[in-house]
Amino acid sequence: MITKNPNFLIILSAPSGGGKSTILQEVLRVTDNIDYSVSYTTRKPRGAEENGTHYHFVDEPEFLSRRESGDFLETAQVFGRWYGTSISYIQSRLQAGRHVIMDIDVQGAAQIGATTIPYVKIFIIPPSMDVLRDRLVKRATDSPEEIHKRLDIARDELQYIPAYDYLVVNDRLGVAVQDVLAIIRAEENRVSRYWEPIAGFLNQERNNDQ
Numbered sequence: 204m205i206t207k208n209p210n211f212l213i214i215l216s217a218p219s220g221g222g223k224s225t226i227l228q229e230v231l232r233v234t235d236n237i238d239y240s241v242s243y244t245t246r247k248p249r250g251a252e253e254n255g256t257h258y259h260f261v262d263e264p265e266f267l268s269r270r271e272s273g274d275f276l277e278t279a280q281v282f283g284r285w286y287g288t289s290i291s292y293i294q295s296r297l298q299a300g301r302h303v304i305m306d307i308d309v310q311g312a313a314q315i316g317a318t319t320i321p322y323v324k325i326f327i328i329p330p331s332m333d334v335l336r337d338r339l340v341k342r343a344t345d346s347p348e349e350i351h352k353r354l355d356i357a358r359d360e361l362q363y364i365p366a367y368d369y370l371v372v373n374d375r376l377g378v379a380v381q382d383v384l385a386i387i388r389a390e391e392n393r394v395s396r397y398w399e400p401i402a403g404f405l406n407q408e409r410n411n412d413q
């Protein structure tokens with residue numbers, strides 16, 4: 204019997220307003236084998252965001268002390284605020300056989316790429332910068348100055364696309380969600396995630412022939 208060992212990190216990055224939170228919520232709603240990594244941040248809650256659900260909101264001294272203690276798998280400063288991923292949460296969920304999905308910026312994704320933790324990196328882009336601007340304006344969570352800053356940074360972030368495994372264009376939401384689900388399914392079936400069980404299976408077949 205071949206069993207696979209398919210659990211890995213699903214890293215979603217996108218320019219702010221690209222749709223990663225929306226896609227991520229939908230992926231979590233329609234699957235039952237994925238957990239969400241709630242990041243730590245020093246930024247203030249926006250709109251209806253809740254502590255512990257959307258982020259762990261902490262002040263800078265607490266963030267830096269956790270960083271110093273080695274609590275984070277990766278950290279980055281984005282828009283002048285700190286963001287970080289809890290290493291203990293990731294380890295416990297992967298050990299429990301779950302995938303972990305996370306919404307992190309391009310700097311954090313590069314840091315995880317340098318570790319030995321299995322992952323797939325997906326970059327999400329809106330169909331155009333005009334659509335991105337419209338979505339940020341309609342989301343109504345950021346001031347006009349903040350939106351301007353986020354659009355400027357978006358242009359820089361697009362330079363990192365070649366470091367990702369997949370690109371998903373978030374035009375129609377349903378299609379983008381299906382694309383992400385298809386990527387996860389394909390990744391679960393990668394040969395590298397089967398290698399040890401297959402080696403065992405081949406040995407067993409060889410022994411049966413003798």
Ligand code: ADP
Pocket residue numbers: 217218219220221222223224225226338339341342373374375376377
């Ligand atoms: P991010 O998490 O990347 O910053 P969000 O998920 O908050 O982006 O999406 C930004 C805004 O765009 C939200 O108001 C969201 O409802 C909207 N949005 C996301 N995807 C689509 C889409 N495919 N079509 C129309 N609006 C979308």
Ligand code: 5GP
Pocket residue numbers: 216217218219242243246277278279281286287288306307308309310311312
């Ligand atoms: P926002 O403040 O709009 O929720 O997120 C701003 C940026 O920070 C986004 O690009 C988001 O992906 C990124 N981000 C959120 N959590 C983390 C994290 O834990 N680590 C890193 N490196 N980036 C994060």
